[in-house]
Amino acid sequence: NDLEDLMFKLPINGPPDQGAAELSRIAKEEAEQANEPFFMFMNFMDAHTKHRVHKNLDHLLHSAPENWSSESHYVWESDEFEESYINHYRDLYGASIDYLDRIVVELYEHINKVTETETTVLITADHGHNLGYSYDDNLLGHMDSMTESVLHVPLSIINPPERFLQNVDKYFSHLDLGELITRIAENKSEVDDLTGGPIVAEHEGLVGYREKRNEFPGTDEEFEYWNRMMRVQYDDEKKFVWDILGDIQTYKLMFGDPCYQELIEDRSGNLDDESEFFDVGMEEYRQQLKTRSVD
Numbered sequence: 463n464d465l466e467d468l469m470f471k472l473p474i475n476g477p478p479d480q481g482a483a484e485l486s487r488i489a490k491e492e493a494e495q496a497n498e499p500f501f502m503f504m505n506f507m508d509a510h511t512k513h514r515v516h517k518n519l520d521h522l523l524h525s526a527p528e529n530w531s532s533e534s535h536y537v538w539e540s541d542e543f544e545e546s547y548i549n550h551y552r553d554l555y556g557a558s559i560d561y562l563d564r565i566v567v568e569l570y571e572h573i574n575k576v577t578e579t580e581t582t583v584l585i586t587a588d589h590g591h592n593l594g595y596s597y598d599d600n601l602l603g604h605m606d607s608m609t610e611s612v613l614h615v616p617l618s619i620i621n622p623p624e625r626f627l628q629n630v631d632k633y634f635s636h637l638d639l640g641e642l643i644t645r646i647a648e649n650k651s652e653v654d655d656l657t658g659g660p661i662v663a664e665h666e667g668l669v670g671y672r673e674k675r676n677e678f679p680g681t682d683e684e685f686e687y688w689n690r691m692m693r694v695q696y697d698d699e700k701k702f703v704w705d706i707l708g709d710i711q712t713y714k715l716m717f718g719d720p721c722y723q724e725l726i727e728d729r730s731g732n733l734d735d736e737s738e739f740f741d742v743g744m745e746e747y748r749q750q751l752k753t754r755s756v757d
Contacts, residue, residue: 479516480508482565484702501647508562509591511603513554519561524553537605538680538688540594548594551602555591569618582646583620586636590615597723606668608692608703610713613663614720625651631717632657633696661696662739666751691748695739700726706744709734 485504492502513532515524531549535543570583590612592598597609604612617634619626623646630653634642638656645653666687678685691706701713701723712727737743742750 477517477560480510480514482506482562483518486565486569489569490498490572490670494576496577499579501643506562508565509558509587510557511591513551515554519554519557521557523557523560524550526550526554528609530554532602535602537601537603537607537681538678538684540602543602544595548602552593554729555593563680574621580621582622584616584617584639584643584646585620587615587634589613595721596626597721605688606665606688606692608663608665608694609721610701610715610723611721613694616720619646622646623649627651627653630657633661633717635660635661637670652676659696659698660739662694664693664740665691666748667691693744701731704744706748 467731485506489502489504492500505727511532515521515526515528515530523640525699530550532554535547566583566585570581573581589604591604592601592607592609592611594602595611598611599607599609601607601609634653634657642653642656645651675685678688687707693704695702696715699715701715703711703713708730710727710729710731711725714726715724716722740747
């Protein structure tokens with residue numbers, strides 16, 4: 463990130479992307495040299511904040527100036543987002559996804575060409591992104607948010623085993639991703655027992671931002687709100703959200719629309735309800751994290 467920031471400040475063209483091209487190059491070399499079946503994990507960051515213009519984007523997909531950066535605002539400044547900022551943010555996010563699509567397709571075609579055995583590729587994300595719409599709570603980014611835009615991410619499988627389902631119409635958790643990969647490697651197509659509930663998720667708070675507490679522009683109360691721990695449990699067409707401040711929301715979902723959520727209940731209460739789905743309560747969990755960080 464420091465090198466990237468420096469390159470954007472120098473009177474030269476900025477970096478060609480945020481690492482996707484170089485990562486793809488390395489993967490191609492590894493595939494060419496492989497003499498036996500291999501497993502490869504790759505984490506592309508080009509759709510992750512920060513959002514910037516670079517030369518390999520399709521510039522027909524955005525109108526952001528060359529020196530524009532999404533880091534001119536923080537997520538907690540959502541009341542201050544001007545329309546041009548939101549539009550550039552959305553457009554650059556879409557252009558980044560388009561760029562990654564091109565990188566991944568070309569990479570798969572190359573691996574498929576240079577390897578003798580069949581190769582399966584899984585494409586997913588550790589989280590999604592809010593783009594400032596009403597169902598995103600008018601937020602941008604993914605910080606301290608448990609919207610469907612953040613939690614409901616794609617999972618596409620290229621060249622799966624024979625008899626594998628074309629589409630799965632039930633929720634699948636990343637907690638079972640290791641088992642799914644193992645079954646694909648063993649050429650198994652049965653995954654029904656890996657789908658459905660209970661599906662759970664949690665967000666610990668402002669990880670990576672606590673050291674910037676003195677830079678936070680708001681009050682202590684506002685900081686605690688953005689730093690709140692949150693947990694989620696899915697139940698068919700409903701989602702339940704608990705946070706460490708004692709707020710509990712229930713949302714109506716629509717499986718065919720992965721970003722849609724409609725708030726149907728918002729109340730205060732204790733956190734006993736979530737104990738059925740998590741081994742450790744939020745207060746105890748956070749205390750354990752503090753202890754580990756000190757050690």
